[in-house]
Amino acid sequence: MGDAEPRAADRGRAPWPPIDLLGRIRRDPAHMAERAALFGVERIGEEASERLARIRRSGDPPEKVRETVIARGVHTAIVEGAFVGGPFIALIPTAFCAALLAQGRMVLELGELAGRPATSPDRAVDMLVLQGVYTTPEEARRALEDLPEPGSGPAPRLSWREWLRVVGRMAYVLGVISPGSSTPTGRLNRYLRWVAVTLLVLVGMALPFVWVPVLGVAYRSATLRLATRASVLFGLVDGGAGPAERTRGRGRVRPLALLVFLRTVAVLLLPFAVSVIMVFSGADVVGHRWLAVAVAVVGVSLVSCLVWRFRQWRRSR
Known part of the structure; x- marks a missing residue:
């Protein structure tokens, strides 16, 4: 994993994390998910540990701490990711990167709560599995080990089709858009979803605020699903428990x-x-x-x- 990410001593001079992550993705769009997972561990792993330590100072039991981490993660993903639409439509890639980092910070905090250091490269492996990029930790670990060295020059110019493909993959990794299956029904549902997204773009150009509640609901749902998978993976909840038990306490972040x-x-x-x-x-x-x-x-x-x-x-x- 020869990714030369900035260390703690350099963070004060580093760009705003979503902008920094977007630049790295532009240099290597084929490995978007891998770059984002590694970047999250390197840039916000230590911060996640410190944030969890502050939450734990309240003396709350682990289940209460887990609910607080999830609530903050969902809220941050919504706030950072939903402010797009209309003249702000060009900010979609940056907003997606901000939401990715918010989700990543939540996963790192949940891992730290389970005794898995947030600064360990293994958390990048966990993130790729939780996002569904790879089905097993072994596949994710091999992909990270085979990751090429990042380019040192300026980011290459991507065509609109290539850039839309990268943004679409971001949406899939975020969980905002679910990939369809290969069955006829799955393909039909996938086409209908893209029609709905196209209509949302057209309406959002004239009425930008329409994006806010729509994306807010999408981010909330996707981040809660990620939190449930992470809680099960890290052993914070019983994997055999029902959905209501695994996500107890979600009502505090659920908009009516x-x-x-x-x-x-x-x-x-x-x-x-x-x-x-x-x-x-x-x-x-x-x-x-x-x-x-x-x-x-x-x-x-x-x-x-x-x-x-x-x-x-x-x-x-």
Whole structure:
């Protein structure tokens, strides 16, 4: 594993982790999952150990600590990954990297809780197995050992098709989009999912805030599934227990379905209401009424995004 990642002494001069990870993925897109797993251990392994130590100072029992780690991991993945859409659509790769690191930090903390050091290269093996990249630890370990040396020059220019393929693989590794099976029903479901994603992109270009509740629900579900698999792998819960027992305490981070539905409807109706007001008020921009409507709709959507982001930042602080 000759990946020359920055050590602790260099972290103060290192770029923001999601941007740094994105640059490494661009240099070696064929090994996106492996680079991300190694990067997580090298860059945030020590931080995960320190965060878990702070949580443990409360004196809570291990099960309570596990629930706290999962709740924080889910919340961070949502906050860091869902702020995309509209003019922010170019931030999707960076948001995916941020969500990957949030999930990785949660897994490292769960491993540390089970007595498995977060800074050990074996945690990268665990991550690849938990993400479904490899089916066995042996396969993941061989892949990491055979990983080529990272390129030292500037990141190569990728075509749009290559870059979309990398972003799509990020979505699969994150668990936001599940790969379909080879059966006719599986292929149909896969096509329907991509149609839904395409419609989301088109609607999100005009109404950016629509992405927030949709991706928020997707990140929450994917991160909780990852937490369950990690808890079983690390022996924190009984693998034979039912889903309710394995994920006890998840209700604290579960948004009510009705609240999500009402919030989504609200962000759809608000721009529509603004456009109706603009039409009947006779407002215009440089003599064009419909230009004024378009500016108002986009403006309301952007303000909604920024308000949501500010509220989530306040909560995380």
